[in-house]
Amino acid sequence: MSVVMRAASDIERPPPRARGWPRTRIIGYALVCLWIVFGLGIVSYLFFAWNADFFAKYAPAYARGLGVTLSLVAISMVLGAILSVPVAYGRMSSNRILSGLAYCYVYFFRGTPLLVQTYLVYYGLGSFRVELQTIGLWDFFKDAFNCGVFAFSLNTAAYQAEILRGAIESVPKGQWEGAASLGLHRLQTLRKIILPQALIVALRPYGNELILLVKASAIVAIITVYDLMGNAKLAFANSFDIQAYIWVALVYLVMVEILRHGVEWIERRITIHLKR
Amino acid sequence: MPSQNIWILLSWGPDGWIDDIAYGALITIALALATLPIGLTIGFFVAWAKQSEEPSLRLAANIYTTVFRGLPELVTLFLFFFGVPILLQYLVRYFRPDATIDVNSFVAGMIVLSLIFSSYASEVFLSAFRAIPKGQYEGGYAIGLSNWLTMRKVILPQLLRIAFPGLENCWLSLLKDTSLVSVVGLAETLRNAYTAARVTKHAFLFYGVAALVFLGLAILSSFATSAILRSLGKREAQR
Numbered sequence: 001m002s003v004v005m006r007a008a009s010d011i012e013r014p015p016p017r018a019r020g021w022p023r024t025r026i027i028g029y030a031l032v033c034l035w036i037v038f039g040l041g042i043v044s045y046l047f048f049a050w051n052a053d054f055f056a057k058y059a060p061a062y063a064r065g066l067g068v069t070l071s072l073v074a075i076s077m078v079l080g081a082i083l084s085v086p087v088a089y090g091r092m093s094s095n096r097i098l099s100g101l102a103y104c105y106v107y108f109f110r111g112t113p114l115l116v117q118t119y120l121v122y123y124g125l126g127s128f129r130v131e132l133q134t135i136g137l138w139d140f141f142k143d144a145f146n147c148g149v150f151a152f153s154l155n156t157a158a159y160q161a162e163i164l165r166g167a168i169e170s171v172p173k174g175q176w177e178g179a180a181s182l183g184l185h186r187l188q189t190l191r192k193i194i195l196p197q198a199l200i201v202a203l204r205p206y207g208n209e210l211i212l213l214v215k216a217s218a219i220v221a222i223i224t225v226y227d228l229m230g231n232a233k234l235a236f237a238n239s240f241d242i243q244a245y246i247w248v249a250l251v252y253l254v255m256v257e258i259l260r261h262g263v264e265w266i267e268r269r270i271t272i273h274l275k276r
Numbered sequence: 277m278p279s280q281n282i283w284i285l286l287s288w289g290p291d292g293w294i295d296d297i298a299y300g301a302l303i304t305i306a307l308a309l310a311t312l313p314i315g316l317t318i319g320f321f322v323a324w325a326k327q328s329e330e331p332s333l334r335l336a337a338n339i340y341t342t343v344f345r346g347l348p349e350l351v352t353l354f355l356f357f358f359g360v361p362i363l364l365q366y367l368v369r370y371f372r373p374d375a376t377i378d379v380n381s382f383v384a385g386m387i388v389l390s391l392i393f394s395s396y397a398s399e400v401f402l403s404a405f406r407a408i409p410k411g412q413y414e415g416g417y418a419i420g421l422s423n424w425l426t427m428r429k430v431i432l433p434q435l436l437r438i439a440f441p442g443l444e445n446c447w448l449s450l451l452k453d454t455s456l457v458s459v460v461g462l463a464e465t466l467r468n469a470y471t472a473a474r475v476t477k478h479a480f481l482f483y484g485v486a487a488l489v490f491l492g493l494a495i496l497s498s499f500a501t502s503a504i505l506r507s508l509g510k511r512e513a514q515r
Binding site: 022024025027028029031032034035107108111112113114115116117119120123124125126127128214215216217218219221222229232233236242245246248249252253256257260 | 325328329330331332333334335336337339342343345346347348349350351352354355358359362448452453454455456458459466469470473477478479480481483484486487490491494495
């Protein structure tokens with residue numbers, strides 16, 4: 001190619017697509033085929049194992065379980081959000097004792113498995129039955145669903161406190177100072193200036209936390225709550241039919257994908273003004 | 277309710293339960309350590325596929341992470357633990373009609389946790405891949421290294437250093453996820469605490485001990501990772 005011609009066509013363009021069958025393409029096609037075979041296998045299994053009795057018997061239970069799962073997640077998420085505010089405040093406080101306490105809270109709930117925390121609430125609080133009865137809280141902790149909500153709220157509060165703290169600290173200090181020089185009150189500054197900027201940063205972590213909570217909510221099936229997973233366990237125990245778990249896996253996968261794409265969509269919408 | 281002295285319950289020996297829980301803690305550590313190399317290897321290759329120029333490879337890798345990050349850990353575990361024996365039995369029946377197959381809960385836990393760990397680790401590796409400038413690859417090719425050698429000698433050492441903090445998080449969640457395997461009967465920390473709580477009726481005590489074990493493991497691994505980071509930092513400074 002002559003120099004003159006190159007100068008004429010010297011535009012940055014992506015490298016040409018590799019032609020033929022390089023090794024990566026062979027591996028890639030093989031893996032995609034493997035996934036297709038896997039997917040077809042599951043679909044055909046569900047097709048051939050189609051059992052009208054199974055469906056008629058357990059589909060309503062699954063729908064009820066889905067309701068339980070969603071309400072568990074929604075209640076825990078909201079309670080956790082409320083509880084995370086004082087914890088995040090404590091984490092950012094300059095008071096040694098306050099920040100130490102908040103740090104221990106966050107460290108405990110992030111450092112131990114959610115399953116252990118759930119057991120600790122559901123089985124563990126049974127050790128204090130008499131004391132709880134005297135203060136009238138036993139009726140609350142007797143119910144497995146309430147225990148699940150309690151443990152999940154405490155757990156997600158620790159994670160959400162860290163999200164909130166990180167988001168608020170990501171806003172530059174000059175924003176606080178600017179607001180102060182305009183004579184805004186601290187709370188006003190937080191509400192009108194800091195939080196709108198912080199929440200954009202926090203949206204994605206909050207979305208991830210919600211997804212994690214949906215996935216983790218399957219744990220309550222172990223403490224005898226009949227959520228989606230609990231009903232699947234029951235259906236499997238009664239029928240020994242593995243499609244009980246396959247259906248439930250599909251429902252969870254769809255739920256998580258909807259949430260993930262929903263969060264991405266919201267993020268695209270609220271960051272339009274930042275694009276250039 | 278048996279009102280035994282809790283110090284006897286917490287002693288080492290036939291009357292106490294601490295030896296059982298300590299043994300369970302060893303199983304927990306063994307499971308997490310056995311999962312780690314498999315998960316890291318798969319995660320690395322998945323991330324490599326994700327940043328490849330070949331669309332089919334990217335698609336296959338993305339399906340992998342979508343599936344294993346989207347499914348709850350417990351559902352994956354149950355699907356594997358109950359589903360694979362059925363599948364294998366189906367295949368083995370062709371050769372030996374009387375065979376029955378049981379999946380060892382340690383192995384099942386190891387495989388499922390590797391799948392989950394690798395899908396999270398692949399995201400960490402992917403962002404590390406993106407942080408490495410293209411010139412590093414070009415430099416590798418320019419001195420005549422093959423694709424694989426460039427990856428091993430030039431890219432991988434930098435990649436691990438960049439990915440390390442993210443991988444630390446993955447490790448901590450792996451450590452916590454091992455507790456789920458107790459549900460399919462692996463006698464690890466939580467399972468043994470459960471047994472102890474059932475037998476002695478001191479549920480809060482033993483679940484509290486289990487929580488402290490996990491907390492201790494988390495603290496221990498944060499010491500270990502900061503030591504590794506420090507040595508990595510030293511090597512960085514020597515260059």
